[in-house]
Structures are given as structure tokens and as C-alpha cells.
Amino acid sequence: MEIRSVKYRIGKNYGFKALVTLFAFACVIPLLFILFFILKQGITKINWHFLVNVPKPVGELGGGIANALVGSILIIFFSSLIAIPIGVLAGIYLSENRKSRLAYWSRLCVDILQGVPSIVIGIVAYFWIVKPLGGFSAISGSIALAIMMLPIVVRSTEETLKLLPSSLQEAAFALGMPFHRVIFKVVLPVGISGILSGVMLSIARITGETAPLLFTAFGNPYLSFNIGKPMQSLPLLIFNYATSPYDDWKDLAWGASLVLLLWVLLLNIFTKLITRKWKVQL
């Protein structure tokens, strides 16, 4: 190898560092562009009427996104109701049985589930729930989103419980506590912050999911509280109105985008605060 001058090598070192720094911070630019653009487009549309009215037909002023807000909240509420208990229990199972064969396959399946494209979950939910029930419904959307929530809840529960010192459980067992009370009275209360942040993260993720809802909740231009019928949700509304040719509807979609973005960002910040306060590793 030829001997290069020290100056050349030091120069190359600094050049490379500058290049890495440049590329690393270049990633932030599109993000800032997106955030500011959504803020700029959406901020003028949002007011009280926007939040409490349903969309008006093209040409009429003053439509809102109340139906999508209600729909999003209901759909997410029901998917949390399904996914959180199952996910936490599965996480407990995986952390309590680290070596068993079923746990190995179960863990593998959770990994697989995490990578399944959301549109595929939509197709499957269509055949599992929409077809047997005979029509699009909000509850089928909830179930599709619950399947997407599961892996995140399971993994965060498992990782949190794994980190707890085993002496804690052993002490409880030594006092003669039955297994389920050890879990509910000792393990879960200690690990609650980690589990909670996993739950929040999963909610933040499914809030913006559109693809699984296309064939399940389907969307609905009217306000609806019936989970057995089609229901609008924020991402669906954005998708439908953003791709429409009408400026009124696009404006509506910008406002809805800002609401959705704020919702997701708040959830993420809240999760960050929890993890920082309790020093959880995710």
C-alpha cells in the first residue's frame, strides 16, 4: 500500500465527516417541508364548525369532519378493546415461557405479523368479517386494525417484562401467591409504563392506517354511530377527498390532514414522555 501524506488523510477524514453530516441532516428537510406544508394548508381550515359539522356537497361552504372524527375514535376504541387484552396476555405468555416450542412459533408469528403489508390485512379482514356479515362495517375495520396493533403491543409487553428482575416474581411466589395474582399484582403494575407506551405507539400507528379500512369500514359521508354499518374515518376521508377533483373537498382534506397529524404527533410525544419519565427501553 502506498504511503499517503498525513494531510491528505486528515483532509479526507474531515471531508467524509462533512458529507455524513450533510446527508444525515438532509433527511430532516423533507420532514420539515411536509410538516410546514400541512400546517400552512390546514391551519386556515380548522375552526369549531370544521370539527362539529359533516362534509357538505361540492359547492356549499362550511363542511366539516365530525363524521370522520367520531368514526376514527370509535374504530380505534374498539380495536384497542380487542387488541390490548390479547396483546398483553400474549406478551406475558412469551416472557414467561422463553424456551417452549409453542413460544418459539408464537414469537415467530408475531414477527411475521409485524411485517405483513396493511393491504393484505384488509383483504383478510374482508373475507373473515365483511363477507360473513354481508356488508362493510366499522367493526370489521376495528378488527383489521386490531390485527395491526397486536404485534406492537405483544413485543413491547414482552420486552418490558423481560427486563424486570426475576427476584421480584420469586419473592411473590415465595410468599405463596398464585401465578395469576403474581402477574396482576406484581408484574403488570411494575411494567405498566412500558406496556402503556407500547399501547400508545400502536394506537399512533393505526390512527393513520388507511389501507385496511378501504375494504372494511369503507367510509360514509354521514355521521354514524352504528358499528355494524360503514363508517368514515380520518385517513379514509383524506384519501377520498384528496384524490377528488374539487377544491372544496381538497381543502377539507388539508384540514383533516392537520388534525390527523396533530393527533399522531401528540400520541408520539406522549409516548416519549412516558418512556423518559419511567426510563423504559423500547
Added chain:
Amino acid sequence: MDTSVKNAGITRSDLPLRVIHSTPEGIAKAKNRIRRSFRQIRTENVFRQTLVIVGLLMVILVLGILLTLVVQSLPSLKTLGPKYLWGKVWDPVQDVYGALPFLVGTLLSSFLALIISIPFSLAVAIWLGEYYPKGWLPNFLKNAVELIAAVPSVIYGFWGLAVLVPIVRNLEIRLGVSPIGQGIFTSSLILAIMIIPYAASLGRSMIQLVPSQLKEAAFGLGATRWEVIRSVVLPYTKSGLFAGILLSLGRALGETMAVTMVIGNTSLMPKNIFAPGNTMASVIANEFTEADKPVYVSALIELGLVLFLVTVVINLIGKKIIDRFTHD
């Protein structure tokens, strides 16, 4: 007596050691104690069984998804056969189904996105993992990159439609290709932004795992920072970095909404990277609810099956590599 009642119902084994007073209330208390004990044991067993059932449920869920996709795509597997995958024409009205345009569209947009995003995600990984692991600025960068993953894909799509499409259209006018704006190149740009966090955060944690002795030895030999990175850090972490890139690829392949909104949605074979097209995910999103013939529906589901299998394989390989890397 009081304390023994309070502690009752804990284990079975210490029951015979207790004195049972032969007064009616003593016997009643003892019976009560035993009953509570057995109830606890029963609850414990039920709880353990529930856990096993829930663990099993995860396996059933994945097998169920696979089975549903296979069963529902049987009609198309039967009538169209394997040549469906390399048929060039997709025309449901004439009952002609060929998936090649979508396969090409998916691969082209995903790999283009991967090529665009690799320098950026690698730079983030190196900067955060090696140059500045701690401090407020690295913290800001880390949170910002995580935020990229948090923004919903439909918002990326909407932004792309409003901002990127006109930019790309201008670029196309300058290059002399037909100025549509929507197309594979636009969707690759959006995808490239969206998949940066996956490779970056994994790469960062891998780079932080490099033993400091190795780096110190290289520094001791007089290597500069860049030489340490090039000849110690990158070779040591190459499998981990590769896994991160694989996971990004998995994300890009399955991404639906953002791509659907900016790719142009035509089922023709893309002639170049600026041409409009369709990916497997976007064609399902567009046509699934409109499909009126059983073979048409089933052909779309077969695309879903292919997508499912490809992403599962990619994710499993990625996870295997990460496991091997972190355990060694």
C-alpha cells in the same frame, strides 16, 4: 386464628398442619379456607391455559391469513395457472389477467426508493452511532427520523400529490419525457423518504454494538476516524446494515396508500421510470371493491398472496441476520 384466616388460600400443602377447631364456626371457617384455596388453584390453572391459548392464537392468526389468501386465490391459480405471473396484459374487461406490469412496478419503485434512501439512512446511522451518540443535536436528529416513520402514509401521499407531482412534472418537461408528474419515479421519491427510519435506527444500534477495543486498536495504529469507520465499523456491521436495508425493502414493497396516490394507476407495462404504473398493493387498493368477476377478485388476492409471501421471507431473513448479529 385471625392471621391464619387472613393468610388462608395460599397453598395446598400447609392446610393439614393447621388446627381445625371442632366448634361449628371453626369447621365452617376451615371449609371456607379450603374452598378459597381450591378456587385460587382453579383460577391459576384457567389463567395458565388462557395464556397458552393466546400464544396459540398468534400462530393461528398467521396460518389463518395464509390459508385465507391461498383459498381465495384458488380460482385464479386454477384458471390462470403460473403464467399469470408473467402475463404482460391486464385487462379485466376482456378477462385477460397478467401480473407482470404490477410486479415490475413494485420492484422498480421499491428498488429505486432503496437506492435513493441508502446514502441517507446510512449517514444517519453512522452520524448517530459513531460520530455523535449523545447530546441535544443527536437527540433532535433521532427524534426527527423517528417522526418520519410516525407520519401517516396517506399524508405523505397527499403531500406528494400536491408538491412532488408538479416538481417531477417540471423535471419531466426538462428531460423531454411525457410530463404526467404521477409515476414510478414520484412514488420512489415518497417511498425513499418513508423508509429511511427503518434502516437508520437499526443501523445505528448495530454500529453502537461494535466493540470499542476494535476501534481503539485501529485508532492506536494511527487510523483517522474515516479509516476506522471504513475498515472496522462498516465491515463489522455489514450484515446488520444489510438486515436494516432488507427491512426497509419489506416496508417499501407493502406500502399502499402513498404509492396509490402518486403512481398514476395504469395497468400498462411501465416503459421507463417516469411512466405511470401500478404496484401490487396499489392495484389491490384501487380495484378490489370494483372487481365484479370471481376470477378478477381472485387474481387480485393472488397478488396479495405473493406480496404476503415476499414480505414474510424478507422479514424473516432480516430478523435471522439481526438475531445472529446480536447474539455473537
